[in-house]
Amino acid sequence: MAKKPTPAQTEKKDTEPKKGLNTKLILLIVGVVFVLVAGGGAAYYFLVMAPAAHTEPAEGSETTDGHATEDTHAVKTDHPIEQVPVIYHAFKPLTVNIAASGPVRFLRINITVVTRTAAVVAALEKHLPRIQNDLLTQLSGQSYAVVNTQEGKNSLRESLKKMLNDILTKSREPADIQDILFTELLMQ
Missing domain, CATH: 1.20.5 (Single alpha-helices involved in coiled-coils or other helix-helix interfaces)
Structure with a gap:
């Protein structure tokens, strides 16, 4: 056991x-x-x-x-x-007649301005009637064939940036617009 x-x-x-x-x-x-x-x-x-x-x-x-x-x-x-935050300022959408070279006759665009200076936003609001007038004039001269390309959009963006900076400079306001963004671009 x-x-x-x-x-x-x-x-x-x-x-x-x-x-x-x-x-x-x-x-x-x-x-x-x-x-x-x-x-x-x-x-x-x-x-x-x-x-x-x-x-x-x-x-x-x-x-x-x-x-x-x-x-x-x-x-x-x-x-x-950059230590200063980016400020985005959106304009109201604009609809303009464009150069008719075909069935497209209208351009609807929404523009946002990029800056780092709050005084620029105040100056844009202050001179809004002049800015809208110049935007409508510049946009109505565009054609579908040009704006429909990437190069055309980049060229339009740069010309609008220059135009806005020129308006602010002539008005003796701070002109520190860094970029223009298209948040809507519709042609019909």
């Missing part, structure tokens, strides 16, 4: 696997904590310490090699980021 294990032998068998399991669990927890600490340290370095390393001394101060700096940039970056 087989001998029954004694209670001391049974306890010994039960504690051995638990001890190995506890060691593995502790090593796993230590590994996870190490990865989290290393990731946090790397994030701190790249977000806090690295930008500080790219700053240059102010004008007239000395660098670490004892030479005076000539540049006045506070932060040196490879990709300059």
Whole structure:
């Protein structure tokens, strides 16, 4: 007959696997904590310490090699980021008769002006009657064959940008229009 294990032998068998399991669990927890600490340290370095390393001394101060700096940039970056937000100003849609060289006779266009100066938006509103008049005049001279091409649209965009900047300049207003966007362009 087989001998029954004694209670001391049974306890010994039960504690051995638990001890190995506890060691593995502790090593796993230590590994996870190490990865989290290393990731946090790397994030701190790249977000806090690295930008500080790219700053240059102010004008007239000395660098670490004892030479005076000539540049006045506070932060040196490879990709300059504009700090002023973009402002979009949409005009009401305009419908004009265009040069009829076929079945297309009407052009409906929605224009949005892109600027970074709030004073430009106020000036556009102030001189809106003059702007609408010049827009209608310029758009009515367009033809379907020209406006229907990508080059024609780009050319129209540039000529409208120049026209709006000229109106604002002649009115002694800030003329900082960066781009013209067509949010609707329909010909029929």
